[in-house]
Amino acid sequence: MAENNRAVVKLKEKFASSIIEVVEFRGEVTVTIKKQDLLAVLGFLKQSLQYNLLTDVTAIDYLGKKEERFMMVYQLYSIPNKDRLRIKAAVSEEECRIESATQVWATANWLEREVYDLFGITFDNHPDLRRILMTPDWEGYPLRKDYPLQGPGREPYKGRLS
Amino acid sequence: MATTEKMTLNMGPQHPSTHGVLRLVLELDGEVITKITPDIGYLHRGVEKLSEYRTYHQVLPLTDRLDYLAPMHNNLGYILAVEKLLDIQVPERAQTIRIIMAELTRLESHLVWIACHALDIGAMTVFIYAFREREVVMETYELISGARMTSNFFRAGGLSQDVPPEFEKKVRDFVDSMPGFLDQYEGLLTTNPIWLKRTVGNGIISAEDAIDMGITGPALRGSGVDWDLRRDNPYSGYEGYQFQIPVGENCDTFDRYKVRLVEMREACKIITQALDRLKPGPVLADCPQVCYPPKESVYNSIEGLIHHFKIASEGYPVPEGEVYQGVENPKGELGYYIVSDGSSKPYRMRIRPPSFVNLQAIEKMAKGSMIADLVAVIGTLDIVLGEIDR
Numbered sequence: 001m002a003e004n005n006r007a008v009v010k011l012k013e014k015f016a017s018s019i020i021e022v023v024e025f026r027g028e029v030t031v032t033i034k035k036q037d038l039l040a041v042l043g044f045l046k047q048s049l050q051y052n053l054l055t056d057v058t059a060i061d062y063l064g065k066k067e068e069r070f071m072m073v074y075q076l077y078s079i080p081n082k083d084r085l086r087i088k089a090a091v092s093e094e095e096c097r098i099e100s101a102t103q104v105w106a107t108a109n110w111l112e113r114e115v116y117d118l119f120g121i122t123f124d125n126h127p128d129l130r131r132i133l134m135t136p137d138w139e140g141y142p143l144r145k146d147y148p149l150q151g152p153g154r155e156p157y158k159g160r161l162s
Numbered sequence: 163m164a165t166t167e168k169m170t171l172n173m174g175p176q177h178p179s180t181h182g183v184l185r186l187v188l189e190l191d192g193e194v195i196t197k198i199t200p201d202i203g204y205l206h207r208g209v210e211k212l213s214e215y216r217t218y219h220q221v222l223p224l225t226d227r228l229d230y231l232a233p234m235h236n237n238l239g240y241i242l243a244v245e246k247l248l249d250i251q252v253p254e255r256a257q258t259i260r261i262i263m264a265e266l267t268r269l270e271s272h273l274v275w276i277a278c279h280a281l282d283i284g285a286m287t288v289f290i291y292a293f294r295e296r297e298v299v300m301e302t303y304e305l306i307s308g309a310r311m312t313s314n315f316f317r318a319g320g321l322s323q324d325v326p327p328e329f330e331k332k333v334r335d336f337v338d339s340m341p342g343f344l345d346q347y348e349g350l351l352t353t354n355p356i357w358l359k360r361t362v363g364n365g366i367i368s369a370e371d372a373i374d375m376g377i378t379g380p381a382l383r384g385s386g387v388d389w390d391l392r393r394d395n396p397y398s399g400y401e402g403y404q405f406q407i408p409v410g411e412n413c414d415t416f417d418r419y420k421v422r423l424v425e426m427r428e429a430c431k432i433i434t435q436a437l438d439r440l441k442p443g444p445v446l447a448d449c450p451q452v453c454y455p456p457k458e459s460v461y462n463s464i465e466g467l468i469h470h471f472k473i474a475s476e477g478y479p480v481p482e483g484e485v486y487q488g489v490e491n492p493k494g495e496l497g498y499y500i501v502s503d504g505s506s507k508p509y510r511m512r513i514r515p516p517s518f519v520n521l522q523a524i525e526k527m528a529k530g531s532m533i534a535d536l537v538a539v540i541g542t543l544d545i546v547l548g549e550i551d552r
C-alpha cells in the first residue's frame with residue numbers, strides 16, 4: 001500500500017539514496033529519511049507535491065531503545081489533495097542538531113523553538129532560537145526520558161497505582 | 163521640530179484583552195506597532211510529559227483541561243487517536259451523540275469568543291447575551307456528565323454512559339432558538355458603524371501567508387481557504403451530514419467574525435440532523451479488553467468486578483505503532499500524535515495545539531496597526547492560553 005502512495009513513488013524516484021524506511025500503519029504513511037537531506041525533501045514536497053501546510057513539528061526521545069536517540073517528526077498536509085504525510089529524521093545525541101525547516105515554512109519557527117526548549121535539539125539557521133515555554137534560565141530539557149517527571153532533585157515519581 | 167522616540171510597552175501578562183496570561187512586548191512608534199514579541203509559557207503544566215506516566219484511560223482527564231472552552235473536542239481528538247491505534251469500531255449511537263456534543267461545544271466556544279471579542283471592542287450587551295446562551299450548553303454538560311466544564315464524557319470505544327431521556331428535548335429546544343439569538347447578535351454588531359470601523363480592513367493576512375504560518379480553522383477560512391477537516395478528512399461519521407463551510411474574502415477581522423457566525427448556524431443544522439437520526443442502541447463498543455463493563459455487572463457479579471478492576475489498575479495494552487489524528491476544533495486543527503510501544507501507557511504523546519500556531523501569526527497580522535487594533539486581532543484569533551502552554 002505505502003509503495004503506491006503518490007508522494008512515496010516520487011520521493012523514491014528523486015531521493016532514492018536518502019530514504020531509510022517507508023512504513024504504513026492504520027492508513028498513515030511515514031517516511032524516514034537521512035537528516036542531511038531534510039530540507040531538500042521538505043522543499044520538494046512543498047513545491048512539487050503540494051504538501052503546503054506544515055501541521056506539526058515534534059520529536060521523540062528513544063533513550064536506550066534505538067541507536068540514534070532522537071527522532072524528529074514533521075507532519076505535512078496537502079490542502080489541495082487532502083492527504084497527510086509524515087517525515088521523520090533521526091538525530092543522534094552526540095550531534096544533536098538539524099537544519100531548521102523555517103527556510104521552507106514560517107510555521108516551523110515556534111514549533112522548533114518548542115522542540116529546542118523541551119528536547120534540547122539545536123536547529124541550524126533558525127532565526128530566533130530561544131526557549132519558549134520554560135524560563136530562559138531553566139536547566140535541562142523536560143521532555144527527555146531521563147528528565148524526572150517532578151523535576152530534578154526530587155523523589156522519582158512512582159505512579160498513582162504502584 | 164518634534165523629536166520621536168521608540169517606546170517599549172508590556173501588554174500583559176494580566177491585561178484583560180489578552181484572554182489569559184499572555185505577555186506581548188510591543189515596540190511602538192507613537193501609537194503604531196513596529197514589533198510584537200509574544201511571551202508565553204506562564205501556564206505550562208507539562209501535560210505531554212504527564213501522559214507518558216499514565217495509562218491511556220488516565221490521560222483523558224488531562225486533555226479536557228487544555229482548552230477549557232472546548233473540552234469535548236479535546237477529548238474527542240484524543241479518543242479518536244487511541245481508537246485508531248486500537249483499531250476498534252464505535253457504535254452508531256455513540257458516534258451520533260459525539261457529533262451532537264462536539265457541535266454543542268463548538269457553539270459554546272464560539273459564544274464565549276463572540277462575547278469576549280465584542281467586549282474587547284466595547285460592546286457589552288453581546289457579552290451578557292452570549293453568556294446567557296452558553297449557560298444552556300453548560301447545563302447540558304451537567305445533565306450528561308455531572309460536570310459543567312471538564313466532562314470526560316467520551317471513552318475509547320464510545321461514551322461513559324448513555325444520555326438521559328430529557329437530553330434530546332433540551333438540545334432540540336436550544337438549537338431551534340439559537341438562530342434567533344444569532345440574529346440578535348448580528349443586529350447589534352454586523353451593521354454597527356463602530357464595529358465596522360474597528361474590524362473591516364484590520365488584521366489582514368493573505369491566504370498564502372496564512373498557510374505558510376500554519377493557521378487553521380476559522381482564522382484560515384476567513385482568509386478564503388476552503389478547508390475543513392470535518393468535510394475533507396471526516397471522522398466520527400461527519401461525512402453523512404449536510405453543512406456549508408463558510409469562507410471569507412477580505413482576510414480581515416470582520417471576515418473571521420462572519421465565518422464564525424455562519425459556523426454557529428451550520429452547527430445548529432448539524433445538531434438537528436444528528437438528533438433526527440438518533441436511534442436507541444449500545445453506546446460502548448463490544449470490546450472487553452478496552453471498555454469498562456456495565457455498572458450493574460460490576461456491582462452484581464464477580465466477573466464484572468474483576469474485569470473493571472483489571473482495566474482500572476493495569477489499563478489496556480495498545481498495539482505498537484504511531485498515529486496522528488486531527489479534529490476540527492473551534493480554534494483550528496487540534497491534533498494528537500501518539501507513539502505506542504505496545505504497553506498500556508503512551509510512549510510519547512504530542513498535542514498539536516491550534517492556538518499556539520495561530521498566535522504565531524499575530525506579528526504578521528498586527529504589525530503596522532494601532533495598539534487599539536491589536537486588541538481586535540487578539541480577539542479574532544480566539545486563543546486559549548491553557549492550550550498554548552499545555
